[in-house]
Amino acid sequence: MTQHTHTPTDEQLSALDMALTGQSFKIVAYAGAGKTSTLKLISQNMRGQGLYLAFNKAIATDAQGKFPANVKCQTFHSLAFRHVPRNITAKVSLPRTPPAKLAQELKLAPLQVERVMDGIKKPVILSPSKLASMISDAITTFCKTSSSYPAPRHITPPSWLSDNDKLRLQELLYPAFEYRWQQSIDPRHQGGIGHDVYLKLWTLSNPIIPADFILFDEAQDADPLMMGTLLKQDKQTIYVGDAHQQIYEWRGATNAMKKLPYPATLLTQSFRFGDEIADVANVFLTALQETIPLRGNPNQSSAIKKLSATDQKDAILCRTNASAMAKLLAGQRLGHKVALQADTNRMMKFCQGAQSLQQGKSAYGVAELAFFNDWHDVKEFSESSDGSDLKTWVRLIDEYGTQTMVNAIGHLADEQTADYVVSTAHKAKGLEWGRVQIDDDFLYDINRQSVKISPEELRLLYVACTRAKDVLDTEKISDLLRGLKDKKLIYA
DSSP, X not given: OOOOOXXXXXXXXXXXXXXXXXXXXXXXXXXXXXXXXXXXXXXXXXXXXXXXXXXXXXXXXHHHTTSOTTEEEEEHHHHHHHHSOHHHHXXXXXXXXXXXXXXXXXXXXXXXXEEEETTEEEEEEEOHHHHHHHHHHHHHHHHHSSOSSOOGGGSOOOTTSOHHHHHHHHHXXXXXXXXXXXXXXXXXXXXXXXXXHHHHHHHHTOOOXXXXXXXXXXXXXXXXXHHHHHHTOSSEEEEEEOGGGOOOGGGTOOOHHHHOOSOEEEEOBOSSSOHHHHHHHHHHHHHTTOOSOOBOOTTXXXXXXOOOTTSOOSEEEESXXXXXXXXXXXXXXTTOXXXXXXXXXXXXXXXXXXXXXXXXXXXXXXXXXXXXXXXXXXXXXXXXXXXXXXXXXXXXXHHHOHHHHHHHHHTOOOTTTOSEEEEEHHHHTTXXXXXXXXXXOOOOEEOSSOEEEOHHXXXXXXXXXXXXXXXXXXXXXXXXXHHHHTXXXXXX
């Protein structure tokens, strides 16, 4: 987040005025628009004990150094950890039960289902380990909801199953899922749990948060569990975020900023970049039906230009881990020192899963590969319309081999000494660089008449393009920008 020392803007003073009324409200803060300094300004003028809530520990720790002494900076999890019995929280440090062992414990049997690929039905066996993984995932899903007890709907079957088979699978697995939840919250059961379990237990106890006022950052990314707990608090809560930076729908976030029944103040001027980059951001905001534009920093000059192969760049932003891996391998091959901001753990697991399938073994621990029998099946599926998201991975693994890819992750440069950073747009959220290049793997369909793109993809591009301070290279999405400016949008 850009920090700045300046006289507060009218928008920031308006947020302060609203805070001093004592009522709950929301601050809609566009990219780089100084939300941290606004919250700091509010904190300095508030009486009583405040609590700043963030999603991760690094942000909370960083904030603690910026806020006055009367404001404590914490994560939701650290708040919950203190108030849940020790015999439950101690289970976090116990070893987690692997899928194969969990399947034995829950007495799961193999299940045959059908998968339709390009009109042809193929039998697929869901092994006990795969079913056990689904039950573990269902615990995580349930913990993010505002539901008070596990239900069949919290089990997520493979997306390619027919609706009837999905319902059948949910009903079949529900008794084991319910039993597994009871094990998770039983202090005598020796299986390890995730942090989401004690957070869920804390919220089910209808806790009273010990503070006079609450500042909730990145509120657009909150799941129903967190929002439900905050809305029950009988105290002033200030929600801060940007509905257009909500890019975690797949993780349970529900765009809480838009749903909150409170008055709003706005922070629309970015301190990060000038008008040129703001103009690109506004193309996406307009497509998202936003009527209030983002304004650039009048004291910052920014440019939209193509960064050539010889130009220095600070970051390349991709949509997927697979494209980030492709850029990493290409850069290392040219002798560049490349840093990576991506889900490296997931990348490693994917490579290991691919290696297992190539050796005729199962890859049940990798969501994308869990339902394939061998690598040939993956290659065949990647050529179908449903499997296009695996195409880049298949090409890379066939071209480089899994070991080269694992080695590449093992030889990453440190961000401070790297020539540039390769990042996914998701991982880039909250970060900024001088010169940013947008990659060509974002999802949209374009022809003479129309642009098809989903609102989630528009939000992801808005996040990606607003990471740049000085130079933004949009060459690879120039057709999309042209189409959106010509008002050819159709939501996919």
